[in-house]
Amino acid sequence: MSAEEMVQIRLEDRCYPVSKRKLIEQSDYFRALYRSGMREALSQEAGGPEVQQLRGLSAPGLRLVLDFINAGGAREGWLLGPRAEKGGGVEEEEEMDEVSLLAELVEAASFLQVTSLLQLLLSQVRLTNCLELYRLAQVYGLPDLQEACLRFMVVHFHEVLCKPQFHLLGAPPQAPGDVSLKQRLREARMAGTPVLVALGDFLGGPLAPHPYQGEPPSMLRYEEMTERWFPLANNLPPDLVNVRGYGSAILDNYLFIVGGYRITSQEISAAHSYNPSTNEWLQVASMNQKSHRRLC
Incomplete structure (x- = not known):
């Protein structure tokens, strides 16, 4: 069998070409089919390409799986990027939303037992x-x-x-x-292990971070083993700098900061949440009115 030998996969009234070698390498379903001798293959004409008949799958899902197999794996942006590429993937007139496309893709990949594609989804x-x-x-x-x-x-x-x-x-x-x-x-x-976090301006005193270089950080974490404070890589969002008197609360391991006033005595209604799992701040819905009273 040469590396260039192609197989036609027939679904309803359409055929899709795929490398026979890559098909056997990537699909446990077809590998078992060829090894068992139960090929269930047709021939279009004498000397023509081999044809394998499939039923029950969707055309968009099958095309994506065969595109993956023919390419020898995923290209950059293969699943989450543009899908109406010429010569592969889902055709422009049949482009689907991501949720629908995923359902078709997983169905086809599971049926054909393309393990490498299913493993790729773990990172997607x-x-x-x-x-x-x-x-x-x-x-x-x-x-x-x-x-x-x-x-x-x-x-x-x-x-x-x-x-x-x-x-x-x-x-x-x-x-x-x-x-x-x-x-x-x-x-x-x-x-997991709880971590103590402090917010504010740390220009010295007992909470001065170690080591300390450059601009003072506005977020610190406490390391119990060394009994020292260390700066967090992600500081407060710019619109929370120089804000005083805000309320704070913890819910589901998120830290919420709401309200407060700026050093110009201007009260604010903004609210933010800090996710320690991603070390990121997100702005959430503001309060109905400006306030600098602390939460109870």
């Missing part, structure tokens, strides 16, 4: 697709993908919780002893 989890990938992992029995989605949702818990689709997946448990998805994520997020 995003806020835009984590809930759909989690659902698909449950449907097709993909524990590694399910675990990758859970880890991502733990890190981005509040952002995921705000998505309308979450309530479809996070239904209350049906049997005694079952734990809801929301509770499972919350418990995982609260696991």
Whole structure:
């Protein structure tokens, strides 16, 4: 068998060319089919390319899987980037939204047992697709993908919780002893070693960070082993610098800073949350009125 030998995959009334060598290398389904001798192949004409018939799959999902196989793996932006590329992927007139496309892709990759593609999905989890990938992992029995989605949702818990689709997946448990998805994520997020964080202007005194160079940081973390304060790489957002009298609260391992006043005595209503899992600040909905009273 030469490396250039091609196979035509027929789905309904259309055929899609794919390298036979790469097909056998990448697809456990076709590898087992050829090794067993049960090829179930047709021939269009004498000396023509071999044809393999498939049923029950969607054309967009199959094309993406075959594009992946023909390319010998994923190109940059293969899944999350533009998909209407000439000569491969989903054609422009049939371009689908990411959620729908993922469903077709995972179905085809699971049926054809393209393990390398399914493994690639572990690194493709995003806020835009984590809930759909989690659902698909449950449907097709993909524990590694399910675990990758859970880890991502733990890190981005509040952002995921705000998505309308979450309530479809996070239904209350049906049997005694079952734990809801929301509770499972919350418990995982609260696991680990607590860290003390301080916010403010540290120009000296007992909280002066070590080592200290350049501009004074506005966020510090306390290291219990050395009994010293160290600057956090991500300081306060610019609009929180020189703000005093803000309220603070902790919820689900997020730190919330709300209200306060600037050194010009101007009260503010802005609210921000700090996610220690990503070391990032996010602006959240502002309060209904400006205030510098502390939260109770």
